[in-house]
Amino acid sequence: MSITPMLPSVRYPLSAACAIALFFLAAPSKAADTCDAPATDEAAATAQRILQALIDTNAVPGMGAAVWRNGRVVWTGCAGLRDVEARKPVRRDTVFRLASVSKIIAATAVAKLAEEGRLDIDAPVGGVLPWLPKPWSPVTARQLASHTSGAPHYSGNDLDVLGRVRYPTARDAVGIFSGRALLSAPGASYSYSSWGYTLLGAVIEAISGEHFLHYVKRQVTDGLAIDADGEAAAENASQLYAIEGGAIVHMPRTDMSYIWPAGGLAATPEALAQFGGRVLEHRIVGAARWQVMQQPALLASGEPARERDYEVGFGWRLGRDAGGDRIAHHAGITIGARSMLMLWPGEDTAASVLSNALWVSSMEPTTQLLAAPFRPRPAGLVTADCPVAGRMAGTLKNVRFDLEATFRLERGRCVGELAASAPLREYFAKATAWPSRSLRIVALTSDGTLSRAALATPFGLYELRALAAGRWSATLSAGATLELAMAGPEASTRSPNAGSR
Secondary structure, three states: OOOOOOOOOEEEEHHHHHHHHHHHHHOOOHHHOOOOOOOOOHHHHHHHHHHHHHHHHHOOOEEEEEEEEOOEEEEEEEEEEEEOOOOEEOOOOOEEEOHHHHHHHHHHHHHHHHHOOOOOOOOEHHHOOOOOOHHHOOOEHHHHHOOOOOOOOOOOOHHHHOOOOOOOOHHHHHOOOOOOOOOOOOOOOOOOOHHHHHHHHHHHHHHHOOOHHHHHHHHOOOOOOEEEOOOOOOOOEOOEEEEEOOEEEEEOOOOOHHHHHHHOEEEOHHHHHHHHHHHHOOOOOOHHHHHHHOOOOEOOOOOEOEEOOEEEOOOOEEEEOOOOOEEEEEEEEEOOEEEEEEEEOOOOEEEEEEEOEOOOOOHHHHHHHHHHHHOOOOOOOOOOEOOOOEEEEEEEOOEEEEEEEEEEEEOOEEEEEEEOOHHHHHHOOOOOOOOOOEEEEEEOOOOOEOOEEEEEEOOEEEEEEEEEOOEEEEEEEOOEEEEEEEOOOOOOOOOOOOOEO
16 A cells, blocks of 8 residues: 655535536536547446446546456546546546556566566575665565565654655665564565565666666556656646545645655556556566466465455455456555556456545455446346336345435436435445435446446445346445345336436
8 A cells, every 4th residue: 555645735625526527427528428439339338337426426536447358448438537626527648646556567577577587586685685684685576576575564654754755766765664674574474565565676676777667668568658656747647636524635746756666656547457458468478477476475384375355466466356257456545546457367358447536445346347348247147127216125234224216217228326324324434425425326238127237335336236126236345235125016117108318
């Protein structure tokens, strides 16, 4: 996780910012469809509609997303504003901070050096960094990339002083923390560390003979709109925001040179998805090396390194999506950004999601739902018609409640809005922002059904599936499933009197 220091900021009432965002989302504009033109197929139109529903719900000023599949970018989506003050919408070329998604780019650079035979990822890094203090010398590149080196994360007043000084090289930045003790013996345990990736940047510089940014640009991201944070043209770079106490706060840009390899890069959503595509197509490192990167790192005990519901590989977090398919991913969070890149290695699909504010978010299911329109349709879906507006019965954590619901067809697509009752308001109480106090529903197909949909919440997107006619379910977390049912005779908006628009 990369967090930049809090510097003086400018506050804007959330209600005003939301009104600005809604103006651009409702007005006919390129940014309100895809990015440069209206959607040309159903999948792109669905993904864009879901992204719009999300930003309407979470009140983040601006978001962008992209999906790469089978050799090309099949969708780039934009929603909201890249500059609230100037009322400028997010565009295809808008550059967002990547935060810790930068780590998988740095890890790929290390993997390339290893593939070329220039680096032994299991050898002590002290062999290539003779200036490194002795206690740090035994750690290996594999341990640094998998957060098993024992390297510490930020501590003390790090976040109060960082971002104000320019560090010319990764070696200079390593001086910030190299006098600190390791948290554990190398390989003994998993402990997330951005400083470990700054040290990896120094390894890259020492072996390549180039500045970290130059090597990455030449060997890993060549031709892609990925660069150091702050390097994009002013017209393309999104402004940075926080959401605090009912206001959108404009945050000043800080110097990220202390963690370029760990959290200091920036990109367009499309470029980030293309990077993921290059990884899947073995255009940066070969198939064998990519397989190595997907292997869970083993601790000295023989157990795989783990955090939450995923194992940790060479830079990548490894797990399964809601449908059981393998995924490799990484998320990022910092002032002015929340980010994610997710790959489906078994089907050549990559999806990116970027935003210009830090917000409480479930990035994994959010990314999966935005990519869902482009991926194979799951088997065994229950057919359920788009319901009529009315009262619904809900259950969450064994608490039953009633809520008001409205549904309509938009060009054959079932969309709805649920007014949040007390149990929902309690569940999402920690949301960074939730001005509408409602949840949005967007069906994944435009056939008039509500068999499978994206549920937009202030925490992100979740999959809503029909259980039977008039009944649906969405898993919000391991211990929380939202169940919905029509509180009356089940009906459909696909009646002779139901309009489509």
